[in-house]
Structure formats: C-alpha cells, structure tokens
Amino acid sequence: MKRGYVDTDMGQLHYWTTGTGPNLVLLHQSTQTSDEYLGLAPLLAGSHTLWAIEWLGHGNSTNTPQEPTMDDYTRTMIQAMDGLGIDKTALLGHHGGAAIAIDIAAALPDRITHVVASGTGYRSPEDAEAMLKDRHTVAEPITEDGAFLNKMWGIYTKLGSPGTSMDVIHRIFLNNMQERLKPFDAHDPILKWNKGDACAKVKCPVLLLQGDLDSFVSGQEKLLDIIPDARRVVMADAGPFCFYDKPDEMAAVVDEFLGA
C-alpha cells in the first residue's frame, strides 16, 4: 500500500492505493477518512486497483476556512482522479461519500463503470432544509477538563455493529475528532445539494446498500425509482460504520456486483 497526495485547485488531497486490476475509487463518509476502507484492502486488492481518496477538508486533505460546496467536493475529487491517472473506474461511497460518487457519476457518464452507493437515502428538500437547522457534528464544546471526549466516546461506542472491538471504535473516534475544530459541518454541503437531479443522470449500474442498523439512512428504496439502473441490498447487523467493522461481508457484496 502506498499513501500520497495529489494536487487540486483547492490544495492537496490525501489518498492511499493498493492492488491490481480495474480501478475502484473509495469515498469515505462525512467526518471520517480513507481509514474507513483499510479493511477492504486485503479483500479486494487482488481483483481491483483501490484508490481511497480523502475529500476536501477530511483526514489529511486540504482544509478550507469556510464551508465548501458540493461542487467543491466533486470537482476536486475529479481533479484528484485526473491527477492520479484514473480514467475509467468504479466508485464506492458510504453516506456522504455515496453522494459524491453519485455526483461524479452524473458528471462523468463515460468514465464511471459502476457505483456502489452505501448508506445513502432520500430526503425531500423540505426534510433536508429542516436538518440544516441543527448542527450535527460539533455538538460538544472543547473544555479544559476533557469531559467532552468521554461524552463523544460514549456516543461512538453505541454506533458500531454488534461486537465491534474497542480498537475499531478508537479508530472511528480518532478520525472524527479533527471535525471538532471545524467552523462548519461537513454534512451541510451535501444536504444543500440536489440529489434527485444527479441520481436521474447516472447511466451506469448502481448498487444501493443499507445496513439494517444504520439509523442515519431513510428512504433509500425511493432511489430505486429515480436512478435508471439500480438494485438494492440490505445488510444484516450492519451499522453506520459497517466498512470498519464488517469488511468481509461488505467486500463480498461489492465484489459480486462489480464482477457481474
């Protein structure tokens, strides 16, 4: 596995790559990093060249002083793909990463061969507007006594799939922590994006995945009516961090879809 940086018009994006075969770009969820897909590497690297690229403002990628737009996320990700020589590729995204994958697929119909859109649902513009009124990510003020860490840790211990180890929770927590210092919420640009329009433009086959324990996702079945060529699989006992804590099961369903 090699890690590196690639230039975009808003700064450097950080990535890792491994494997051989057709390209598969991996897009992590909001407030996480490319670390989310490390568990897939040994399972899919034999059949695909994996590229886990951290979006603008995430992980070690360039931060922005103000809230970026969905166009910033998508444009810089395409620039990163161009800079890394990734032409035809499949995309796999989870939560916010799935939104970016759909947006890229809508913009590049001749380059994107498949999309795996995991943990993404459908909200009406009214519901999205209502969600924007609350800050989702940075709820706890940073205090001298560090008590906010304990409180946030408590939340993360409840979000894993059943049996998730403390080490995995530690990684998820760690990757999220840098979000504490952002003056904006990384989810918001996605909530402001017109998902329905992008979904309708996707020409390639799309696999919709949803963990049955992922309480952040609703209305995913509606996407089957909007995306021209979509199918859906519900993963049992899978929560919002299923790529961290259930990589074998996630890799199997992804590999089957891409192989087909």
Place this chain on the structure above:
Amino acid sequence: MTYPATPHAKPGFAPIRRSYIDGRDGQIHVRVAGDPSSKKRPMLCFHLSPSSGIVYETWLGEMGKDRLIVAPDTPGYGMSDFPSEQPTIATFAQAMTDVMDALDIQEADVMGYHTGSKTCVELARQQPDRIKHLVLISSPIYTEADLAKQNDEMGSPDTPVADGTHLVHSWAGLWRWRGPEHTPADIMHAFPDHIKGGERKHWGHAAAFSYTYPENIPAVKQPILIINTNDDLVEYTRRITPHLTNGKVIELMDWGHGFLDYHPEETSAFVRPFLDSDVWPDSAK
C-alpha cells in the same frame, strides 16, 4: 491552504506542502516549507513523543521564509508507517537520514523537541559531516528514580477502554503541562496525533528513555543551542551543562509548550543568527 489548518499562521508565512518519502522501514510523512533552491542551509525538525510534525507547523511557516525546512513524522507517529519493531533513537536517526537523502539534502541544521532532541544528537553522531548545527528543545538527564517515574507515566501502551477514560487521561496529561498561552483548542489540534499510536504509542518514549545524553552528547562537536523553557523537562535539562563541549543553554522561563506557535518570530530572531553566523544568543550560557 494546508491541512490541518495551521491556527497560528500569519500573513507572510511560507505555505506548507505535505508528501511522503520512502524510508528503509516504510513511508515517512513530511511537512515541507520554503524554497529548495535557497542559499540558506536546510533545516530538519524532529517532534516530541507521541506527537507528529504538527507541532512545527507555525515554525515551518516562519523559517520557510528564507530556507527549506522539513518536519518529518517519526516512524510510528503522525502519518508515517510503524517500524517493524520497537525503534531506538539510532533507528529514528537512520530514518531521518533517509529523509535527507530522498529530498537531496546534503547538509542540514536540525531542531529537536524532547525525543526529537535526542534524534538530533544521534543524527549528528551518525552524520557528522552533514549536520552543522543543533537546536535542542530540552536535553533531559535522568537519575534512575527519574527514569522509573517517566517510564511509569509514559513508557507503557495506552489501551482503549470501554468507558473512554483513556482519552481523558491523555487529555489531562497534555493539559497539565500546557504552555502559558495554550487554549483547549490548541490542545485539541494536536490531540489526535497524540493518541493515534494506541498500543504502540509509547514506543517513542521507550526509545528516548533508553538513550542518554551523558553517553552521547560529548561526542557531538557541532554547535548546540539548547532552549530550556518552563515545561515538564525544565529541571532535568538544567543538568546538561557539564556534558556540553560546544554548546550553550538559553533559559526562557516565561515560555513553555506551544512557544513555537506563540513566539515564532522571537524564536527565529535568535535561532537564525545561530544557524547562519554562529552567533549565540546574548543570554545563552
């Protein structure tokens, strides 16, 4: 723009780029600022344990105004790969030679912070013709009792536990030894890199506690400027003077951890003359 955002950067500071170099034990992550074609000698900066080059972000911006300056993440820290086994100060120094070679740096001045200061000394011993000046932020000399205490507090793994108390414990340690200007946001900025080593977080301290100045620093003939601020190693550092052959100590008791973020220009005002013209600070003894 850089990431993570450099909170203390000022207008005119050099921008920072990040990259990786291939070392003998995996990839080493580096932050780089300044012009490689500058006539000034490049500077390498080695961080304390268990942190990363993040502690030098402001300093890179300041010194990068007139020279190439590089802050690698020590193997096993920040975004650098873990070494295959428990490292030593000698293997850390070898890794930093890999950084110099990869970046085509023939000669350099070095700065080290706590564990990083020992890496400076060892690198100067291993590469006497390539290392020209050393700036050490602390140079602790421990008694057996001191060492037992330090090992007890910092030399063992930090295992995640279900109730999250490992996080608060780590936070409390950083807050206890915060600098006079440090805010909770400053501590938070560096906190992820402080704890990400998990079960191997203590490797850097273990390496540092196995390397002593009395055994190694007398062999260093290059000029050594030691900056002793009012941090957790202040008393231990005061024991260094009899062991210096070509070195002086500047005591800055109004400063502590974070001084490179809060006083970059004041620091460079005495570091630049030392590096560029062999001029010691007036108050150095």
